[in-house]
Amino acid sequence: MISKLVKLVIAGCMAACASLNPANCQTVDNNALPYKADSVIFEGKQTGLHYGATITMPNGPGRHTAVVLVSGTGQQDRDGKMAGHKMFAEIADYLTRNGIVVLRVDDRGVGKSNGNYATSTTGDFAADVLEAFHYLQTRPEVNPKHIGLLGHSEGGMSIAIAASKEPKVAFLISIAGLCMDGYDALIMQNRDLVNAAPISNDDKNRYNQINEIMFKAARQYADSANLDKVLNERYANWKKTDDEWVKAHNIQFDHFRFPIWSYVNQATSPWYRFFIKYDPAPVLAKVNIPILALNGDKDVMVAFKENLANWKNLPAAGHDKDVTTIALPGLNHLFLPCQTCTPQEYASIKAPFSPDALKIIADWVKKRFK
Known part of the structure; x- marks a missing residue:
């Protein structure tokens, strides 16, 4: 894995x-x-x-x-x-x-x-x-x-x-x-990887937050033909809130990146749909x-x-x-x-x-x- x-x-x-x-x-x-x-x-x-x-x-x-x-x-x-x-x-x-x-x-x-x-x-x-x-x-x-x-x-x-x-x-x-x-394994694995990464605690929290949002949506809509649309919508909604957080904390150079395009491509694959269920x-x-x-x-x-x-x-x-x-x-x-x-x-x-x-x-x- x-x-x-x-x-x-x-x-x-x-x-x-x-x-x-x-x-x-x-x-x-x-x-x-x-x-x-x-x-x-x-x-x-x-x-x-x-x-x-x-x-x-x-x-x-x-x-x-x-x-x-x-x-x-x-x-x-x-x-x-x-x-x-x-x-x-x-x-x-x-x-x-x-x-x-x-x-x-x-x-x-x-x-x-x-x-x-x-x-x-x-x-x-x-x-x-x-x-x-x-x-x-x-x-x-x-x-x-x-x-x-x-x-x-x-x-x-x-x-x-x-x-x-x-x-x-x-x-x-x-x-x-x-x-x-499969869902629990993804959550736990990504939390462990994020927590082991050399990044700030704030960014660790942001990764864990968006990962959980995306994984829940992927599991809920695993059998849906509209999974890609749902994932992009969930990410867009989270991004609005996250942008407000960045602005409120006066972060001028935000290095946080979630690979939404590649994640959607993977999450809509037969392998991922099977795995997360x-x-x-x-x-x-x-x-x-x-x-x-x-x-x-x-x-x-x-x-x-x-x-x-x-x-x-x-x-x-x-x-x-x-x-x-x-x-x-x-x-x-x-x-x-x-x-x-x-x-x-x-x-x-x-x-x-x-x-x-x-x-x-x-x-x-x-x-x-x-």
Whole structure:
């Protein structure tokens, strides 16, 4: 849930390709790896799309537990590359070294995957997750009864929706996965980002005020063809009051800017309309499988207390007994140690994905699916 929302603030391969063109199959050089890695392309039977992916498999014989890695907001390649950090490549490497098959997939319109990301919703991304899940069921290296889903950020929504539709999903792992009402998540995320910004308290109050006005209108009129008109009217009314405030405080050089044009364009998109109406409660009420949810306690994108509490309480309407939630100290949204912990800092952090988080994930899976 990074790229779209931050803009609102202050500014084997052969088996996989048997029915496809073999030229599309590329085998990764395995000489330096203690496991097998193949680049594959598989077809989505329900979506009609094709997906480029990398599957990593332990060298040992038999059928293994497997997991699909699911990205958050913003187009990402199969490595989950964000601000120079290849999150999913690191996770896949660690888990496969620990005996787990991992499938990581290019998002729609990225790499070897087709499809239109811009017109897709989280519901569509959940459909992509199910296509990846069903592909893993065909792999001879995979135990079809031990396939789970791991989602980051908005990917937490995607894996919850997917699991609510597919009873054969064996487990869920959330890493900073969103598990809140979409409107509440937007309010909380933007407040955290605004409060972390190097601006005056007055401007922080102004951003929080106009954000709340716009988000409420977007939720109320999410299904309306006149949403753009409503948003522009709400902003214009607020701007009159705000201009009077600026004049009353004798502010000669006002640097406050709300990106109304770009916000309206985003808010009227299919993705935003779906997101702001999302409610995890009825979705997770249908899910009763082992769940692991991890968050960094310095995450300003997905509030750790509220989201971890929902992961704990909402599955199977509170009757899912095998739910583990852990807050990891000092980590940001990408599970990196941080100072300011804002998205602007990500690229300057040289540390890898948290080794503690990786060990927790691998141990949790191995304990339940030997």
